[in-house]
Amino acid sequence: MEFVESGVSGTYSPGMSSGICVVIPTFRREDDATAQADRFARMAVVSSVHVIDQAGTLAAHQPFTALQERAPEVHLVTQPNLGGSGGYARGMLESMTSTAGPILLSDDDAILPEEALTAMVEYQASTARPTIMGTGMLAAENPTMLVSQAEAVRKRDFMWGPADGVHEALDVKSSSEHVNSALRLRARPNYSGWWGTLLPPGAVAELGLPAPYFLKWDDAEYGLRATAHGYDTVVLPQARVIHPTWGAYKTQMGWTARILHRNRLTTAAAHGAGRGVVVSSLLHQIKHILAGHHLTATLWSAGIDQFLAGPQEWLGRDLARARQDGQELVDRWYRNHPERQAHPKATRPSSLPLGPALLRALVGLIPLPRTRVVLHLPVDDVNWRTTLGADVVVMIAPDGSIAGELSPQRATARTLLAHTVRQHAIMMRRWRRLRKLYRQALPTWTTPEAWKQMITRAEAEQAHHT
DSSP states (O other), rough: OOOOOOOEEEEEEOOOOOOOEEEEEEEEEEHHHHHHHHHHHTOTTTTEEEEEEEOOOGGGGGGHHHHHHHHEEEEEEHHHHHHHHHHHHHHHHHHTTSSSSSSEEEEETOOHHHHHHHHHHHHHHEEEEEEEEEEEEEEEEOOOOOEOOOOOEETTTTEEEEEEESOOOOEEOOOHHHHHHHHHHOOOBOOOOEEEEOTTTTHHHHHOOOOOOSSSSSHHHHHHHHHHOOOOEEEEEEEEEEEEOOOHHHSSSTTTHHHHHHHHHHHHTTTOOOHHHHHHHHHHHHHHTTTTTTHOOOOOOOHHHHHHHHHHTTTTTTTGGGGHHHHHHHHHHHSSSOOOOSSOOOSSSOOOHHHHHHHHHHTTSSSSOOOOOOOEGGGGOHHHHHHOSEEEEEEEOOOOOEEEEEOOOHHHHHHHHHHHHHHHHHHHHHEEEEEEEHHHHHGGGGGHHHHHHHHHHHHHHHTTTT
């Protein structure tokens, strides 16, 4: 596929639009992508909408083709599935000669009101320093609940979290004093989630394209890169998207967990984090193992192995197979640990207190007889704290059906524990060398030229297998 020729000077040239260019990656969500593109095409501040279809289904989707006929500013680009980072990178490439204005990076299901986008543009244009405008997130399931607002990556352990006081979902209909207190910044935001982020004019030319992570941490890494270049990140109180939420079960117990942890370690190393991130990783792995989240621990372990192998083994090379590789790990786990057809009844109405739960988890590593603790928990409430000390956890979906079961085995726990201690000892010993390798490698894979090569290679591989 041919690419637009993308200059990297970031200067304005005749014929380029100064309106917002919207970039929307999508994968097998035809109706969401069509509705999202339609919403943005109707906004006066938007000059073009680039929909990056990574499943190859939109070109034959009649509502989308009808939208293109009445809204010529909606452009469709089809490419292999290279994840969120690949979709956003392609949209950035396409935008570099089509606009001199800001670029909005948006999920295909994140609803951003036009007045909020307009306020973001006006604020960005009024700042003396280059400023990235982020958006908070309201839960689509309950649009008065604010899930997150301003966020930051902590340098000591490279975990993301609130830069304000929104530590848990906040009802924005509650007292104004309570809301204002929660939204007061405690730290400086240094990234914004790409469910809705407005990059200022010239940012892509100066900062480059996303890290080739497939998904997870690409937005945080880009924000850290921008902060290092003197950019500010601002989230206006009125700038919020309505977006479906996700729980620990979705992010930690599926194929994405391997990529999430690998990318966190990579970002930490590339941005000069200390060994605190290694300690944090070890502690979280121990929590996963003691709490019976053995699939999560296995996926994290695979991510650590990939990170330890060095950037030359995977960075910029595994995009086309990242999803498949992760899913194969999950499938293998379930083949080796099949779930029972009949699930036991609960023996307790709720999780154990922390002290007894931790004691049971530690003693549980030793093969001694004891009374079983069986919990039935809503799937969205499943995390290390709620499952700690349980022998069986039956996870209940929102519709009341059984979503799965955690049945930790002592032998598996001991094996995982020994392996993760060895892994983290190796990582601790090699950390300075790994920092150097990833700090040197990452910039070479975030240029327009590198991304063009990655996309071209993925298209050739896809053509070979069809």
